[in-house]
Amino acid sequence: MSNTTFTDSDRTDGVEPDMVDQDAAPKSVAPKGDVVPMNMIQALNSALDVKMAEDGNVLSFGEDTGYFGGVFRVTDKLQAKHGMTRSFDAPISECGIVAAAIGMGAYGLRPVVEIQFADYIYPAYDQIVSEAAKLRYRSAGMFTAPIVVRSPYGGGIFGGQTHSQSPESLFTHIAGLKVVIPSSPYDAKGLLIAAIEDDDPVIFLEPKRLYNGPFDGWHEKPVSPWKAQDLAQVPTGKYVEPIGKARVMREGADVTILAYGTMVWVALAGAEHAGVDAEVIDLRTLVPLDIAAIEASVKKTGRCVIVHEAPRTSGYGGELSALVQERCFYHLEAPIARVTGWDTPYPHAFEWEYFPGPQRVADALKAVMSGGR
Known part of the structure; x- marks a missing residue:
């Protein structure tokens, strides 16, 4: 666990040389395994599967994320593969879900929780802002909150105003949080693995409009030629895209x-x-x-x-x-x-x-x- 003191300036590049935590510098891990086409849902599921197989401390839970596999199927079959104690359903209480994750993280686990839609994250906002984001500082480095809060965000599915919001700026304002938003299957998997391995809380927002694949901005079809095809080719094994x-x-x-x-x-x-x-x-x-x-x-x-x-x-x-x-x-x-x-x-x-x-x-x-x- 790092004892580096972090300041607000760390949030851009205004870091004094003696304040840089070299161990926390962004690092890549080369891809392993076969490369196969995946959409973002499959890539996120693969990231969770890889980390749960590698590390017994990684858990996944949230509303309908266990047996059912999540409303968007991101956690599909994880319970069958890793057991009910590591992939399970939580009560309909976003505050309780995040609070439980913070407690688990403080004692060595690495929980990945799903908030079913980003629009539902507000009841958990106090726990994220007042507890998770502050835990390392408040405990002088004795405890961290190595949790990932995943959530589908944004529009594109005709979900209306309670299923389509984009609340990212509410979290970027809070010192102590990291905020990740991937745009492709390849990045989604590599960044989620990096987020799970991070010792501080990560808000991981998943663009639901991209869940089934990139599009050309006009229609729901693959983009060409800018990297869309390449970024949908995802290794089945572990790799890390640096946060x-x-x-x-x-x-x-x-x-x-x-x-x-x-x-x-x-x-x-x-x-x-x-x-x-x-x-x-x-x-x-x-x-x-x-x-x-x-x-x-x-x-x-x-x-x-x-x-x-x-x-x-x-x-x-x-x-x-x-x-x-x-x-x-x-x-x-x-x-x-x-x-x-x-x-x-x-x-x-x-x-x-x-x-x-x-x-x-x-x-x-x-x-x-x-x-x-």
Whole structure:
């Protein structure tokens, strides 16, 4: 267990040299096993299966996650394979689920809990913020909370306002939490394994619109040619994608697009539609953030467009915009643009109008290329 003292500056790259925990630096583990096509559901299930087989301290539980295998089937067959004491159902109490996980984690287990929809996570917010995120600091390093809180988030299934929310910014604001949002099956498995092995709490948000495979931003079909096919080829064994490292999905010279989750694929489609030489960066983890990759890209292109599904006001794009402005101001050739969801309760009947789509992304790209908004 590390006794390193962490400060708010650790959440970007403002870390003093003597405050860096070298043991916690992002590391990759090379893939093992055969490589087979998987969607995100299968990749997440494989990650849980691999870690539960490797480490008897890893548990999986939540509402309907045991016998039934979860509402989206992410935990399917884990109970049959690993037993009822390691994959089990919990009462309908999100607060109780997370509280139990914190206690288990403090005494050596590594629980992975599922909140059935991110919209249901609010009853557990106090336990996540006041207990899990603070445990290492409050105990002077005697205890940690090595827990993962998994949850499907975002829209795209006509779930309405109580099954489609994007609450990521509520967690990125809290020191002590890590926030991960994968956009592909390959990253989902590698990042989930990294999250399970992390000694601090990780909020792991899974874009339900991508559960069955990436799409082109316009229709529910595979994306081509930008890495979608490659990123759906997933090793059956263990591998780790490091938390805190972004992925360049498309190289470009004229403008940088920052996105995560579903919006990565929308950004790629928008760049193609606009005919702009855009560099698309999949952040993958919001905290810790790979600010070095962002800074290098924006200084190269001189322009930046930020895309996320959550509402605009106080969304994570505001933090990204501030960081880019602080670090890249003298390289910018146009105002930073944000393409986001609307500041409104999630509309059930008009969710495809609510989503940032390729046309809105293309319009923003054309605007920043002309120096305007």
